[in-house]
Amino acid sequence: VTSISRTYTAPQFTDVSLVEKFELSEQQYEVLPDSVLAFKKRNKVGRFSDESKAAAAVADNKFEQEAATISVGARCQVVISDQGIPKLGTVRYVGK
Numbered sequence: 126v127t128s129i130s131r132t133y134t135a136p137q138f139t140d141v142s143l144v145e146k147f148e149l150s151e152q153q154y155e156v157l158p159d160s161v162l163a164f165k166k167r168n169k170v171g172r173f174s175d176e177s178k179a180a181a182a183v184a185d186n187k188f189e190q191e192a193a194t195i196s197v198g199a200r201c202q203v204v205i206s207d208q209g210i211p212k213l214g215t216v217r218y219v220g221k
Contacts, residue, residue, distance in 0.1 A: 195219050
């Protein structure tokens with residue numbers, strides 16, 4: 126189908142290769158004062174939070190303590206949350 130209408134200009138709006146994209150490097154983004162990253166740093170939110178770092182350290186310590194009690198070749202029981210059916214297995218790897 127060919128349109129004879131002069132107002133029909135669909136290809137120029139659907140071809141994304143014709144659109145100039147705005148790109149910003151990570152270094153340029155980190156310098157911006159009004160970015161989400163700057164807000165998080167200023168307010169110590171997310172990964173910049175002191176509590177977040179402390180909680181991550183506690184979780185890592187707990188993981189290491191639990192992993193120390195598990196040995197390769199030991200039997201284990203795994204429950205998949207979707208199915209709720211326990212399955213027996215053998216430990217093949219201990220770590221993250």
